[in-house]
Amino acid sequence: MxxxxxxxxxxxxxxxxxxxxxxxxxxxxxxxxxxxxxxxxxxxxxxxxxxxxxxxxxxxxxxxxxxxxxxxxxxxxxxxxxxxxLGMETELSHSNQTKLGAALVSGALFALITVAVITGFGETEIVSNPTRTSEIGQSMFERFVIPFEVVSVVLLAALIGGIVLARRDPAEPGDSSSSLGGAQSAHVTAEGGEA
Amino acid sequence: MILGQFIILGAALFSLGVYGVLTRRNAVLVLLSVELMLAAVNINFVAFDTYARDVTAGGQIFSLFVIAVGAAEVGIGLAIVLLIFRNRESANVDELDLMKL
Amino acid sequence: MLQLLTNANTLILATEEGGHAAEALSDGGLLASMAWLIPVVPMVAAFAIVFYGKRMPYKGWDIAIAVMGFEALYGTALLLAHIASPIAHDFQVEIARIGSMPIEWGWTVDGLSIMMYFLVGVVGFFVFLYAKGYMEGDIRFTWFFASFTLFAGGMLVLVSAPNMIQLIVGWELVGVSSWLLIGHYWEDHYASSSAIKAMLVNKAADVGLFVGAIIVSMSVGSFRFSDILHAVEGGAAEAPLLAQFAFWGGLALFIGAMGKSAQFPFHVWLPDAMAGPTPVSALMHAATMVTAGVYLVGRMFPLYLTDGFATEVRAVIIIIGGLTLFLTGLIALVQDDIKKVLAYSTLSQLGYMTAAMGAGAYTAGLFHLFTHAFFKALLFLGAGSVIHSVHSNNMSDMGGLRKTMPWTYRTFLVGSLALAGIPLFAGFFSKDEILASLNYAIGKFSTADGGSSVATIVLILAISGAFITAFYMARTVMLTFHGEYKGQAHPHESPKIMWVPLVGLAVPSAVIGFMNWPGLTSTFTDVVGGRAVRVLDHHATEFDYLMLSFGLTAAVAGGLIGMRIWGPDKETQAARDTFRIPLLYPLLENKYYIDDLYMDGVIRPIRGPVARAINWTNGYVIDFVVNGAGLLARSVGKVVYWFDQRGVDGAIHASGAVTGAGGGMLRLLQTGKVQQYAILIFAATVILVAGLVIWF
Known part of the structure; x- marks a missing residue:
């Protein structure tokens, strides 16, 4: 130590x-x-x-x-x-009972990982070795190019999904059809007038 | 530096994230706690990458992927929260008990 | 079991250039090294049409026709250069890697692919020209040309593929764009379900392609066709692993080919693909899509013909081909929808190609593919022109159109004569070559295990097929263009943009057969033989007069009998009634009940239980898992608690408390609150992993 x-x-x-x-x-x-x-x-x-x-x-x-x-x-x-x-709020978390359960679960998780790591790796030394960005780039576009493409598709899907989910629906269908119908009838009247 | 110190730090962060996910009522804060868990995962990836001395830097590449997927997840997650908020006038997770039929 | 072929290797070489002497092949210079443009241009153009098509003066058609013009010119230039001096060019660049096997992208320019470039380019050009007239006024005009360009581009990706992976990419591109095109009129339920049917049947067969590609590539250690075929060329002793698995690999690849080329059990999608616009049917049945399977067999041909490899698969190929050509030809006799007649005739002709491939006649099979592409595209476009004019697909609404639609009539007649195999038209030469090669193959199959009798039966089926072909084409021409007009609409000749392509296709349909006049020319043999690998083949160097007389008699007899039964001057209802043979006629009208068999025998039994199973899974399994996780936590807790009570260790108190809390939460299990479920899931995970860690 x-x-x-x-x-x-x-x-x-x-x-x-x-x-x-x-x-x-x-x-x-x-x-x-x-x-x-x-x-x-x-x-x-x-x-x-x-x-x-x-x-x-x-x-x-x-x-x-x-x-x-x-x-x-x-x-x-x-x-x-x-x-x-935005201010202080007491109701941001659950009751104390839930907190206790959650604390026990996450504590047990922490203990579990700690024990596993200590028994598994002990005092294994690691030495920092700086990785140049060019190496990352080379590796990413050669060895990992397919995962990279997949991630780009995931991002695209998330982009579209985010827009679709968060977008407000356009005006109520009833409104639009009535306005369209109005325009059409006006158009018909104009034509009729010409005729 | 030993490997264990990074992993245990990651574990601590992950456990705190789990705690947050389990106790927060506000959906935005639940997402925030998930980000904490992802950060812990990243620390593990980079630490093991340094440990393994991988020539392709696979751990670092995958932590970059985690960052990208995490960003996508926040985007979608917040969009869903927004939708729920619009429909139910609340972003509290415990009021979403439609799973109990 | 399938040891039907014993001495396949006595077949003669195709050409001098394509055979041994690889040094006689040129690398094609600039023309071949720029051939990557062939697949790339239409793919780019398809997207360009989607994004900019609507702003163009002709709504995207102009981009599409420019692309197809480019393809036609490039294909023609390559073909001429190849005839002048054979080209074999192959370029690939690595884009990724699976283990030690690189995934590559590239293009191949050799006799086989040049033939396909030319075919797709020229036939595609005329079809695209025609499509402008046919699709005029369609609400999705631009989108149609975008997906049509993608369709042609996908086929070119497939044809230019120098390795299995790219072939599969092109294969799937063709599949998905055919789905888009067949379902073009998706408001119509029939069209959308036909599109789905085509997709599903193709997908079922594609499993074979994937399995075959994996078996063959893995046993060679490379996805490249050149590596695979050179391994085959080296002989079974040099490639023992490939020789061991070649039968299954070859069979699986052929199953993939059966899907795209609509061979017997997988043929059901092709007639329903008629639901798409007629130009789509024309291109799909002629140069694209259905030729892919025959092309694949041609590409892998040495695998099927070299001793020690997949020679036994050829017995399967020839039987499937024989069955397809005969059975589907019979169905064409009873169809009323003019496009369906042509669709079943396509199936029948594809059966000829497959049977020829199975008989080991590489040139004959590909030559029929080549000539068939021209006259079948012509016939479909002609049928489309008629449909456009009378607003009905049914021949019972047509008749007497030869006066009102002279150009359509003339060109349709040329196409029918070519399809029926009347001398000097293109189909005559290719069908005769197939019959000759089948006859030749009989001697090459062993008599001991019945191989030669199978080949004899296939030959008889093929000659009967020639009769049937002439018969239903006579019927079609008679019902459509002769007699009295029976429809409601007012027929008129189609606009110039539609009949000019018909003339453009009628010319090659009439003359292209001269490329392989036995004993006189062998241009086509030299073209497809000009490949970097030696292709074993036999092709007729002179007419096989016995087969010629059989085939010709069958065709002429079929044509004359058909004209007599369906002829206009004798409204011989009695003759037609005798034609309605009991039992057989309903069997044909219902397409041998194969569709019903698939629907009632395969799809319904699967669909109902699957739906119920999903419902049951939702109802029981998922609840069971949630409950089970809780129960597990509690029972583990009980066990630990029991230890605790015994006072094993004070340290266990903590976990006792965890499980106590878990047990307490079990009461709250069915709250519907996500986070409580999450707590349980995390707790269960921690406990399970802890158990795992302690166990090891």
């Missing part, structure tokens, strides 16, 4: 991990919706920093761009549009 603490990288890890876990904790417990989203920003920024620590630069900046840049804004929009209560 002492050995572990002498490495500067591990101090950096602690500095990143602490705000990360705290941010995640506050994000799922906060009684203010907007705060909850802002805590998520902290967590995601920390995860980006963690990726930098592991040498995955491109992933780190993708997280910053996509998540912190776009997804968070989407969440804030979602909150605004659904008129979620």
């Amino acid at each position: 002492n050995d572990w603490l002498t490495q500067a990288e591990n101090w950096a890890f602690i500095l990143i991990a602490l705000p990360m876990v705290l941010g995640a904790w506050r994000s799922v417990t906060s009684r203010n919706v907007v705060h909850s989203v802002l805590f998520l920003v902290i967590t995601l920024a920390a995860s980006a920093a963690l990726f930098l620590l592991l040498g995955a630069e491109f992933v780190a900046w993708s997280v910053v761009l996509v998540y912190i840049g776009a997804v968070i804004v989407l969440f804030l929009f979602g909150i605004m549009i659904t008129r979620a209560p």
Whole structure:
């Protein structure tokens, strides 16, 4: 353990991990919706920093761009549009009984993974090896080109699906047909007038 | 750095995400907790990628895919929430009990 | 079981150029290296028509006709260059990889594909020209040309494929665009269900194609046709794995071919595909789609003809071909819908091609494909012209049209004579070559196990088929163009844009047979023989006069009897009544009840139970899983709790509490609240995974 603490990288890890876990904790417990989203920003920024620590630069900046840049804004929009209560709100979470059950389940999950990882990997060392973006690009467009195409189709489907779902229906059918009928009858009258 | 520290951090994040999914009443916040779980998965992917020293950087590529799919999921999820909100004047998950017939 | 063929390898070589001497083949220069344009241009154009078609002066038809003009010119140029000096060009670039096998995209330019480029280009050009007149005023005019261009483009992707994967892509493109086109009038229930029928029947057969492609490619270790065929050329000793699986691979590939080429059990979709617009039927039955299966067999031909590989499959091929050509020809006799007559005649002619392929006559089968494409497109367009004019598909509403529609009549007559196999028209040469090759094949099948008697039966069926063909074509011409007009509408000659393509197709229908005049010319043999691999083949170097006289007698007799029975001057109702043979006639009218068999025997028994099974699954299984997860959690909890009570370990208290909470929540299980279900699912997962972790 002492050995572990002498490495500067591990101090950096602690500095990143602490705000990360705290941010995640506050994000799922906060009684203010907007705060909850802002805590998520902290967590995601920390995860980006963690990726930098592991040498995955491109992933780190993708997280910053996509998540912190776009997804968070989407969440804030979602909150605004659904008129979620913006101030302090006690009814944001379930009752204490449900919370207890959920806490037990997620605690058990955490314990399970921790035990499995410690028994499985022990003190396996890993060394950060920076991956250049060009390598990522080469790999993505050679080895993983088909998954890449599939993801692009998924994104397209999500785009169309999002539009279809969120779009307001056009005017009531009754309205449109009556207005159309009106226009037609006017047209007929005009023709009749000419004749 | 040991591998375990990243995985345990990921596990903590994932468990917090699960907790959020299970306890939040507001559908937007449920989605937000799902994002937390996806972030945990990404950490695992990148950590194992570094561990395996994969020449094709498969773990990183897949974390990019997770980001893309996550973004799609938020888009669709929020659209559905919006639809539910329009129809039922509420975005609370526990009021959606149509599954009980 | 299928050891019908013993000495298939005594067949002679097709051509000098295409045979041994690969160095005699040129790589085709710029013309071949730019041939990627052939499949790419129509695919791009199809999208261009969707997006910009409506803004063009002719609503997208102009793009489509320009593309088909380009294809026709390119195909003709390639054909001429190939005749001058044989081309074999093959280029592929890797786009992805499955394990060690690269997935490649490319194009192939050799005799076989050049023949198809030419065919699709030229026939397609005339059909597209005609379609403008036929589709004028259609509400989905632009969309029709977009999917029609996609259809032609899909066929060109298929034909240009240098490997299995690209072939499958083209195959499916043709399938999906045919679905779009058959269902073009989807407001009509018959059209939409015909489209679905075509799709489903093709899909059922496509399983064979996939299985065959996988078997053959995996046992060679490459998707490339060139690798597969070179492995075959090397002999069974060089490719033991392929030799071991060749029978099943070859059979599965042929089943795929049977679907697209509408061979006997899979033929049911083709007559119903008439529900699409007539230009679609014309292209589908002539140059595209139905030729794909025969093309596939031609492409893989060495596999079926080299000793030690799939030679036994040829027995299946020849039997299927013989059955198809005879049975479907009979149905054509009793149809009233003019397009259905032509559709069944297409099936019958496809049977000829398949039988020829099965007899090992590569040239004869492809030559019939080639000539048939011209005159069948001509006949369909002529029928479309008639339908356009009398507003009915039924021959009982036609009659006497030769005066009002002179151009349609003349060209239709040329097509009928060619189809019936009257000398000097294109169909005569190709059908005669098939009969000659079937006759030749009898000697090549072994007599010991009945192989030669099977071949003899197929030959007899083929000669009877020639009789039937002439008979129903005489009937069609008589009922449509002679006698009294029986319909309600006022017939008129079609506009120029419709009859000019008819003339354009009538000319090749009359003369293209001269390409392979036995003993005189062998241009077509040289064209399709000019491939990078040696293709074993036998083709007639001179007329087989015995077969010629049989075939000719059958055709002339069929034509004369047909004209007498259905002729106008003798309104011989009695003769027609004797034609209505009891039992046989209803059997034919109901198409041997095969459709009913499929509907009542296959689809209904599956559809009802599947619907019930889905309902039952919804009702019971899903509830059962949810309840089961809860019950599992509780019973695991009980077990753990029991340990706890015994005081095994204080640390187990925690899990006892989890399961206690789980058990408590079981009471709330059926709340309909998603998150409570989620808690249970997570809890069950955690417990199961924990069990797994402890177990190992």
